[in-house]
Amino acid sequence: MNTKHTIPSDEDLTAFIDGELTAEEAARIEAIVNEDESTAERLEFLARASLPFKQAFAPLLAEAPRQKLETMLAAIPAEPSTKSNATAAFAGRRRFLGALAASLVAGIAIDRAVIGIGRSFSAKDENSEWRAVVADYISLYTPETLAGPVPERDVQAAQLAGLDEKLGLSLSPEAVSLPGIDFKRALMLQYDGKPLAQVAYLDPETGPMALCIVKSDAGRKAPDLESRKGLNVIYWSNETHAFMLIGRIPADRMKELGEDVRRRLSA
Amino acid sequence: MSVARTHFPAYSRARMESPVHPAVSRDAGLAEAAIASEADIRSGLTENLARLWRYGLVLSHQRDVADDLVQATCLRALERADQFIPGTRLDRWLFSILHSIWLNEIRSRRVRQGQGFVDAGETLTFDGAHDTETHVMAGQVLKQVNALPEAQRTVIFLAYVEGLSYREVAGILDIPIGTVMSRLAAARAKLSGAGSEGGRQ
Numbered sequence: 001m002n003t004k005h006t007i008p009s010d011e012d013l014t015a016f017i018d019g020e021l022t023a024e025e026a027a028r029i030e031a032i033v034n035e036d037e038s039t040a041e042r043l044e045f046l047a048r049a050s051l052p053f054k055q056a057f058a059p060l061l062a063e064a065p066r067q068k069l070e071t072m073l074a075a076i077p078a079e080p081s082t083k084s085n086a087t088a089a090f091a092g093r094r095r096f097l098g099a100l101a102a103s104l105v106a107g108i109a110i111d112r113a114v115i116g117i118g119r120s121f122s123a124k125d126e127n128s129e130w131r132a133v134v135a136d137y138i139s140l141y142t143p144e145t146l147a148g149p150v151p152e153r154d155v156q157a158a159q160l161a162g163l164d165e166k167l168g169l170s171l172s173p174e175a176v177s178l179p180g181i182d183f184k185r186a187l188m189l190q191y192d193g194k195p196l197a198q199v200a201y202l203d204p205e206t207g208p209m210a211l212c213i214v215k216s217d218a219g220r221k222a223p224d225l226e227s228r229k230g231l232n233v234i235y236w237s238n239e240t241h242a243f244m245l246i247g248r249i250p251a252d253r254m255k256e257l258g259e260d261v262r263r264r265l266s267a
Numbered sequence: 268m269s270v271a272r273t274h275f276p277a278y279s280r281a282r283m284e285s286p287v288h289p290a291v292s293r294d295a296g297l298a299e300a301a302i303a304s305e306a307d308i309r310s311g312l313t314e315n316l317a318r319l320w321r322y323g324l325v326l327s328h329q330r331d332v333a334d335d336l337v338q339a340t341c342l343r344a345l346e347r348a349d350q351f352i353p354g355t356r357l358d359r360w361l362f363s364i365l366h367s368i369w370l371n372e373i374r375s376r377r378v379r380q381g382q383g384f385v386d387a388g389e390t391l392t393f394d395g396a397h398d399t400e401t402h403v404m405a406g407q408v409l410k411q412v413n414a415l416p417e418a419q420r421t422v423i424f425l426a427y428v429e430g431l432s433y434r435e436v437a438g439i440l441d442i443p444i445g446t447v448m449s450r451l452a453a454a455r456a457k458l459s460g461a462g463s464e465g466g467r468q
Contacts, residue, residue, distance in 0.1 A: 010452035015448055051458065053428045056412070057325075062317075070316065
């Protein structure tokens with residue numbers, strides 16, 4: 001590594017963005033970035049390449065000729081000839097079903113490498129990082145993303161029930177409804193290996209919105225507003241979960257909506 | 268500190284497990300262990316077929332080559348089941364097998380045969396029309412990554428798509444961590460440059 005006053009290399013900055021530096025090394029880079037404009041610019045330049053790689057490559061998993069590969073694998077004879085093939089094939093199939101289910105989650109996994117770097121280099125703060133990732137993701141949404149009819153209440157309830165188990169929550173369509181804004185779907189995503197619940201809405205005026213929830217033991221925190229990627233975010237947490245509501249709706253309105261949802265969720 | 272040392276899980280497990288096999292002859296015990304580990308590799312392969320295939324596609328840009336790579340990886344992994352160290356990540360081990368087959372056998376053979384490689388843009392597309400949200404940016408990101416030289420494309424894929432640490436990427440590619448870093452840095456510079464030219468925000 002460099003000495004204190006040398007300009008960090010692209011490698012150093014890349015490792016910094018990727019969270020691969022030790023705390024001391026990261027602190028040193030951060031100090032230089034704060035002082036030196038050209039280093040700050042270079043960091044932003046390199047961070048611009050934090051594209052949603054995971055999502056982009058996810059569809060290729062579905063393109064794999066699974067059946068053909070499965071058949072090919074099953075056709076490879078077991079090494080010691082005394083193998084009980086029937087048992088292995090059965091175990092294989094059960095595992096395969098499990099793998100299919102897992103790949104559905106992986107297919108929509110959020111790229112943890114996407115770090116909203118902006119002007120605050122607080123990538124170490126786990127609690128703000130997930131919001132940066134969500135903001136990156138939601139900023140790609142357009143009204144077309146959420147096109148289609150509003151699901152019936154029982155469909156909403158069923159989708160929400162799918163989130164409850166993974167997150168240890170009990171969500172009802174009433175608790176997560178937003179006045180005058182359409183519920184569109186509830187999805188299970190994944191952030192850094194942890195389940196992330198997303199309820200997506202479409203506001204007729206300002207477009208897509210989302211309520212996102214992760215498990216968090218960081219402790220209770222009162223609602224706060226912030227802006228990310230040109231989106232307004234209200235976020236808060238209780239003893240067990242962290243929440244965020246995000247969208248292009250104006251900040252005042254966002255605050256009202258967030259506090260309203262928070263009251264109903266804690267009721 | 269002494270409080271934390273009041274019990275040794277490793278000891279108690281050893282005591283509990285050691286009487287399990289005494290009635291079985293030593294050879295039979297070993298054979299059983301080998302069989303169990305081959306079955307583990309087999310189910311690990313089953314779980315990772317799609318990820319292996321995707322990596323094969325990223326490397327080769329050709330679907331049939333990706334098929335071949337997965338098949339060769341399955342064969343090699345099952346042959347060498349005894350070399351897998353239990354307790355380590357099986358998917359990493361499989362990736363490194365696939366990579367070395369690509370590097371040492373498939374790629375060189377194809378180059379020698381003068382077949383060259385098809386245009387990345389052609390093969391690495393997908394039918395994403397049913398999924399607007401993914402479709403919107405996926406094509407663009409795929410195109411940019413696929414335009415990178417193989418060495419950079421590979422580290423980007425392993426680090427940012429598969430989410431592996433620098434150390435794990437270095438292990439799979441059998442290169443120093445410093446090389447992983449310089450390839451990622453060079454790839455980032457290229458992607459950021461391409462991004463601004465393309466008029467991205």
